[in-house]
Amino acid sequence: MTMRQAIAEALAGLTIGSVLYDEPMSHHASLRLGGPADALVAADDEAQLAAVVRRLTQKGIAFLPVGNLTNILVRDGGYRGALLWMRGWDQTAVSPGPDGTYFLDAQAGAALGRVVALAAAEALAGVEFCTGIPGSVGGAVRMNAGAYGKEIKDVVSRVTVMNKEGRVHQLRREEIAFAYRRSGLPADTIICGARFVLTRGDAGRIRARMSEIREWRQEKHPLQYPSAGSVFKNPPGEPAGRLIEELGLKGRRLGDVQISKKHANFMVNKGQGTAADMLELIRLVQETARRERGVALEPEIVIIGEER
Numbered sequence: 067m068t069m070r071q072a073i074a075e076a077l078a079g080l081t082i083g084s085v086l087y088d089e090p091m092s093h094h095a096s097l098r099l100g101g102p103a104d105a106l107v108a109a110d111d112e113a114q115l116a117a118v119v120r121r122l123t124q125k126g127i128a129f130l131p132v133g134n135l136t137n138i139l140v141r142d143g144g145y146r147g148a149l150l151w152m153r154g155w156d157q158t159a160v161s162p163g164p165d166g167t168y169f170l171d172a173q174a175g176a177a178l179g180r181v182v183a184l185a186a187a188e189a190l191a192g193v194e195f196c197t198g199i200p201g202s203v204g205g206a207v208r209m210n211a212g213a214y215g216k217e218i219k220d221v222v223s224r225v226t227v228m229n230k231e232g233r234v235h236q237l238r239r240e241e242i243a244f245a246y247r248r249s250g251l252p253a254d255t256i257i258c259g260a261r262f263v264l265t266r267g268d269a270g271r272i273r274a275r276m277s278e279i280r281e282w283r284q285e286k287h288p289l290q291y292p293s294a295g296s297v298f299k300n301p302p303g304e305p306a307g308r309l310i311e312e313l314g315l316k317g318r319r320l321g322d323v324q325i326s327k328k329h330a331n332f333m334v335n336k337g338q339g340t341a342a343d344m345l346e347l348i349r350l351v352q353e354t355a356r357r358e359r360g361v362a363l364e365p366e367i368v369i370i371g372e373e374r
């Protein structure tokens with residue numbers, strides 16, 4: 067039995083929003099490359115998701131939650147198992163919190179852009195740094211996404227998660243081992259939603275800061291090409307982009323994947339790029355950094371799936 071058949075059998079009889087089999091990740095990932103997932107499952111709500119997760123766990127089938135796929139590289143052979151897609155989980159709400167704060171609750175599939183826009187509309191300060199990060203709330207919490215000296219952990223107070231038995235519970239920020247671009251949550255823990263704690267601010271100032279960040283990103287990042295953002299975490303003391311540039315690798319191209327000429331910590335897909343090309347470039351950068359500088363560069367992007 068193939069994995070696809072095993073998943074179909076495991077999910078038989080369940081009501082599920084949508085299940086796409088052998089779905090090419092190049093159609094969904096911001097990199098526009100990557101092999102097929104055996105199944106891309108989008109549950110409509112918590113009850114559906116819990117039923118799916120329980121069945122997959124019972125059958126020993128691997129699964130991984132995904133959001134907007136803006137930080138994932140799927141190898142060309144594809145992902146063996148089910149990707150649980152939080153598409154459509156995009157409800158957001160604002161309510162008063164203690165001591166003049168405000169809660170912004172968002173479901174995991176909500177785009178960070180939606181959270182940022184809602185905060186601006188309500189004149190709430192705290193998430194301006196998320197402007198222009200193309201991920202979802204779930205992906206941002208998982209990755210402890212950050213920019214301009216701030217990270218998700220600075221503004222999140224609690225996270226709603228589902229475990230692999232389909233049970234939902236809440237974690238306080240203190241219970242999550244947030245660190246630089248990581249949350250320490252197990253890969254099969256599904257983030258269902260998060261609560262941001264914001265403060266009342268000046269609407270004009272908030273919008274001005276967001277515009278400034280948008281302009282800065284336009285100027286610095288190669289946004290005209292598909293990418294997954296920064297490929298490597300910054301090593302201590304030096305931005306990875308500057309190190310890669312100093313190593314003379316800026317602009318290096320393999321097939322249709324190129325180390326961006328605009329920002330050396332981005333790799334861009336110039337058309338028909340493959341995961342194999344990108345992985346080869348990643349290895350080249352790592353080996354060169356180790357040899358020339360004794361620096362171990364660690365990927366920031368999440369790499370999953372099998373080689374072809």
Ligand SMILES: Cc1cc2nc3c(=O)[nH]c(=O)nc-3n(C[C@H](O)[C@H](O)[C@H](O)COP(=O)(O)OP(=O)(O)OC[C@H]3O[C@@H](n4cnc5c(N)ncnc54)[C@H](O)[C@@H]3O)c2cc1C
Pocket residue numbers: 096130131132133134135136137138152174175198199200201202203204205206207208209210211212213255256257258287289293294295296368
């Ligand atoms: C142009 C560009 C600019 C970027 N700029 C930044 C930046 O400034 N700062 C920054 O930190 N990142 C940046 N990124 C990377 C990326 O947008 C963030 O890491 C984002 O938070 C990932 O969210 P996602 O929904 O796309 O996650 P995905 O790529 O779908 O997944 C990333 C990881 O999160 C996990 N995950 C996703 N959803 C869930 C969930 N609901 N529950 C549990 N785990 C989940 C996945 O399993 C995977 O391990 C950029 C990317 C691009 C393309």
